[in-house]
Amino acid sequence: xxxxxxxxxxxxxxxxxxxxxxxVADQVALxxxxxxxxxxxxxxxxxVERRIAVLDRERIGVPTTVFALIKTAHHxxxxxxSFRKAISDIGEIVEAHRLTGSYDYxxxxxxxxxxxxxxxxxxxxxxIELFDVSAFISMEILKSGHALPVDYAE
Amino acid sequence: xxxxxxxxxxxxxxxxxxxxxxxVADQVALxxxxxxxxxxxxxxxxxVERRIAVLDRERIGVPTTVFALIKTAHHxxxxxxSFRKAISDIGEIVEAHRLTGSYDYxxxxxxxxxxxxxxxxxxxxxxIELFDVSAFISMEILKSGHALPVDYAE
DNA sequence: GATGAAATAACCTCCTG
DNA sequence: CAGGAGGTTATTTCATC
Numbered sequence: 001x002x003x004x005x006x007x008x009x010x011x012x013x014x015x016x017x018x019x020x021x022x023x024v025a026d027q028v029a030l031x032x033x034x035x036x037x038x039x040x041x042x043x044x045x046x047x048v049e050r051r052i053a054v055l056d057r058e059r060i061g062v063p064t065t066v067f068a069l070i071k072t073a074h075h076x077x078x079x080x081x082s083f084r085k086a087i088s089d090i091g092e093i094v095e096a097h098r099l100t101g102s103y104d105y106x107x108x109x110x111x112x113x114x115x116x117x118x119x120x121x122x123x124x125x126x127x128i129e130l131f132d133v134s135a136f137i138s139m140e141i142l143k144s145g146h147a148l149p150v151d152y153a154e
Numbered sequence: 155x156x157x158x159x160x161x162x163x164x165x166x167x168x169x170x171x172x173x174x175x176x177x178v179a180d181q182v183a184l185x186x187x188x189x190x191x192x193x194x195x196x197x198x199x200x201x202v203e204r205r206i207a208v209l210d211r212e213r214i215g216v217p218t219t220v221f222a223l224i225k226t227a228h229h230x231x232x233x234x235x236s237f238r239k240a241i242s243d244i245g246e247i248v249e250a251h252r253l254t255g256s257y258d259y260x261x262x263x264x265x266x267x268x269x270x271x272x273x274x275x276x277x278x279x280x281x282i283e284l285f286d287v288s289a290f291i292s293m294e295i296l297k298s299g300h301a302l303p304v305d306y307a308e
Numbered sequence: 309g310a311t312g313a314a315a316t317a318a319c320c321t322c323c324t325g
Numbered sequence: 326c327a328g329g330a331g332g333t334t335a336t337t338t339c340a341t342c
Contacts, residue, residue, distance in 0.1 A: 010214070013207040017171065021320070031326050036321070049210040052300055053167035056203045060164070061306030065251060067260055087296050091303030096296035097219060103290060106221055108299075112306050136257060142241050142250035146206055146300065149245030152215030152266050175335060185312045190336060309342105316337070323330080 001045075005030065007150040009038060010047055014147050017051050047153070054146060062092070062110040065138035066117050070105040071131045079128065086127045092120045103134075155199075159184065161304040163192060164201055168301050171205050201307070208300060216246070216264040219292035220271050224259040225285045233282065240281045246274045257288075 005028045012024050025035035042048060057063050072079075087096045087107070095108035109120055114137055121133065159182045166178050179189035196202060211217050226233075241250045241261070249262035263274055268291055275287065 010207070010209055014209050015206065017205045017207045020318095033321080033328095034326070040321095045213070046210055047213045049208045051171045051205065051207050052169065053164070053171045053205050054203045054300070055164055055168050055302050055304070056200055057302065059199070059201045059307070060302050060304060061308060062302055067251070067253070084296060091305065093297060094299035094302060097221070097292040098294040098296060099221070099290045100293055101288070101290045105296075106290065106292075110302060134255070136253045136255045136260065138251040138260075139254055140252040142238060142252060142259075143247060145248035146208070148209050148211065148214050148216055148248060148264060150209070150214060151245065153213070154215060174333095186334095187313080187336075187338095188311055191310085194336085311340105311342075313340090314338090316335105318333105318335075320333080321331090323328105325326105325328085 002047075002153050006038060006042060007153055009035070010042060010153065011147070011150045013039070013048070014150075057110065061112050064111040064114055064116070065141070066109045066111060066114070067136045067138065068107040068109060068121075069103040069134045069136070070107065071102070071133075072104050072129070073131045074129060082128050086124055090120060090123060092116075156201075156307050160192060160196060161307055163189070164196060164307065165301075165304045167193070167202070168304075211264065215266050218265040218268055218270070219295070220263045220265060220268070221290045221292065222261040222263060222275075223257040223288045223290070224261065225256070225287075226258050226283070227285045228283060236282050240278055244274060244277060246270075 008028050009024055012019060012027060021036050021039065022032045024039070025032045028035065030038070072083075083105075087093055092109050092111060093107050094110050097106050098104065099106055109117065111117055111120065117135060117137075121135075124130070125133075162182050163178055166173060166181060175190050175193065176186045178193070179186045182189065184192070226237075237259075241247055246263050246265055247261050248264050251260050252258065253260055263271065265271055265274065271289060271291075275289075278284070279287075
């Protein structure tokens with residue numbers, strides 16, 4: 001369903017959505033009108049989830065990243081519900097996955113500084129019981145991709 | 155430097171950058187022109203890093219997420235350089251951090267399906283020596299935030 | 309210094325050839 | 326696919342507070 005041009009278009013837009021259609025058209029060797037049509041099709045088909053502004057971590061006051069790996073003994077529906085709610089309420093937790101293996105959950109937490117992790121940790125354990133939480137502080141971001149590989153898209 | 159309106163504007167745009175200025179203006183009780191000016195100021199001041207299209211993981215063919223936690227014995231400049239290069243080259247690795255603590259690195263990997271993790275793993279260990287790699291498969295995304303908390307911004 | 313209203317400019321989209 | 330008209334949206338100007 002998608003050809004190389006479509007993938008290229010998606011890749012360009014996921015890196016910079018402010019690109020004028022005319023410029024995208026240039027880069028994929030297409031006329032502006034044809035390119036505009038393709039972009040519309042791609043959006044209608046749901047390839048583009050949404051368009052967002054990526055804020056600057058430094059400027060926005062949360063330059064620090066901590067990953068929290070969580071083990072829990074509780075797996076009741078009630079507990080899970082409370083946990084979900086807590087995750088959703090705490091803004092510093094920007095990403096959360098339920099895992100397989102020796103840890104049950106991973107949280108990505110953004111903070112003004114490392115010491116602030118304690119505040120978030122307390123806010124979390126006040127609401128739910130956790131068996132074990134290991135915090136890993138990010139010292140350096142090697143790749144901060146909002147970009148997905150487009151090679152598998154069809 | 156920022157007031158409540160500015161934070162609100164940033165929050166709206168980081169959730170949906172397609173919002174017409176007029177609508178953002180409405181939500182913060184401002185005229186379109188005043189709002190447009192504020193957005194410009196915010197961009198000039200560097201609060202907005204960029205604007206991007208977020209692609210649909212399912213549609214784009216990489217619905218599966220795996221977190222790889224890595225320990226390494228090597229810390230020479232050469233090794234680090236090779237590691238960086240590998241990370242940067244492998245598209246399935248969408249995020250990478252250098253950590254403190256019992257693990258040295260964390261990678262977020264996106265894949266067409268779990269079995270494909272092996273392909274990425276082999277591609278990585280072919281290029282660099284790793285002491286230990288633990289893979290944690292995401293069974294469920296509880297929060298997939300591209301959104302930062304704006305409360306700390308000033 | 310920041311606002312709102314109106315004028316201007318830029319852009320996208322649709323239509324025609 | 327190229328070119329241009331028409332409509333929509335954003336930006337700039339200007340007067341005002």
